[in-house]
Amino acid sequence: MFLRATTAPLSLLALIAAPALAQEVNVYSYRQPELLAPLTEAFTEATGIKVNVAFLEKGMVERLQAEGSRSPADLMFTVDVARLAALVEAGVTQPVSSEVLEQHVPAQYHDPDGNWWGLTTRARIVYASKDRVDPAEVTTYEDLADPKWKGRICTRSGTHDYTIGLVSAMIAHHGEEYTKTWLEGVKDNLARKPQGNDRAQVKAIWAGECDISLGNTYYMGQMVNDPEQIEWANSVNVLFPTFEDAGTHVNISGVAMSKAAPNRENALKMMEFLVSPEAQEVYAHANYEYPIAPGSEADDLVKGWGDFTADETNLMEIASHRSQALKLVEQVDFDG
Structure with a gap:
């Protein structure tokens, strides 16, 4: 089931059966909804686009493969480059090209072909x-x-x-x-x-x-x-x-776009929002991680641990x- 980040629960079956909605984006996430809530709420407030989050404990690749072209998922959130690489290897992502993403995500923190993009580091x-x-x-x-x-x-x-x-x-x-x-x-x-x-x-x-x-x-x-x-x-x-x-x-938390993405334009807007310095600081603060975007700062607690290269x-x-x-x-x- 998807959990609408801003309203009541929404049936997954209904999502699969319904045509793509112009003002929403659907997320599969290995990160718990409460860790994403500050970001999804800020994105909805800034754009009017609703975010529906399905939290998965495991089996994201298998689920996306089973759903195929009928998958309602637009974006996948996960941690560790291994899980991001597994999504790419399974053929369930699509490459994303964006000047905004290129500007805000250093080269070592995204897939060279654009299939996934880092958000924070640990x-x-x-x-x-x-x-x-x-x-x-x-x-x-x-x-x-x-x-x-x-x-x-x-x-x-x-x-x-x-x-x-x-x-x-x-x-x-x-x-x-x-x-x-x-x-x-x-x-x-x-x-x-x-x-x-x-x-x-x-x-x-x-x-x-x-x-x-x-x-x-x-x-x-x-x-x-x-x-x-x-x-x-x-x-x-x-x-x-x-x-x-x-x-x-270092390793990362990151995002990838589903190959099926029924709301691709909204999904790209969310990806670009996530790498903005403002969103980066919100996300990093919620998770005690390091933001990736140049010009963004870590939480004061995190900065107190010291600097590193x-x-x-x-x-x-x-x-x-x-x-x-x-x-x-x-x-x-x-x-x-």
Whole structure:
């Protein structure tokens, strides 16, 4: 079912059966509706175009393929370049060419063929114990394999999209052989078997189970605003490692236009609205992420974590190494 972002629920069946409506746009989203609400409401207020959001927990590609040319979806919202690349590979997107999008989205944050466009970024950083880790100790991702960290690292599963993204980036920078050795070194330094989500790693640092962990930046924003988790957040520093001779690994949230898009003109208007500095700041504030558009600023809380230089490797190049990354994670039995 679509949830109309500005009015009452609307039947999906009715949407499929009805002709395209001139003043609406339909969204499939892996992001929860409350995270999109500030944007959809601002877009409707600015344009008069209603936004209908269908939140999906999984199966977006399969649903779009099953619906084919009858799909009511105009836009797809998701996080992680892997999911965006999967939409492209499945043939359910269409390329979008727009001077506005080109102006506001740096080249490394959109598909070279225009099939998806980044909206915000999140850095893959190190959470480090304030009591047990000197921030100067944390320098590069490569350094995480150094024996000085033996028994001190916590992380989530090696097969999770976030971990695979970092491993893929390591392959892009150093190749498979180096990355396999690096993965073996990181595994040797783990304090416990990979488990839980990014916030669970921070809880483990707070509990003294490990000293550092990998995580996405926005989780700090979520933790400091959660009464049950703020103590975890206050126990760590946010540190920005880099690749040797490069920047900090980032991933994105992004948007793609459906191949079927019954309201293409309205969908393009929404895409262009989303990359405007004003909308970027609204979206970044709601999600504790970094806006992409030049001239836009992050939330004050996010800026308080410090500055960093993002790795400039195109995310589609990183995504192209994901199958190799998964193979290496399995070869070294990272989760074993």
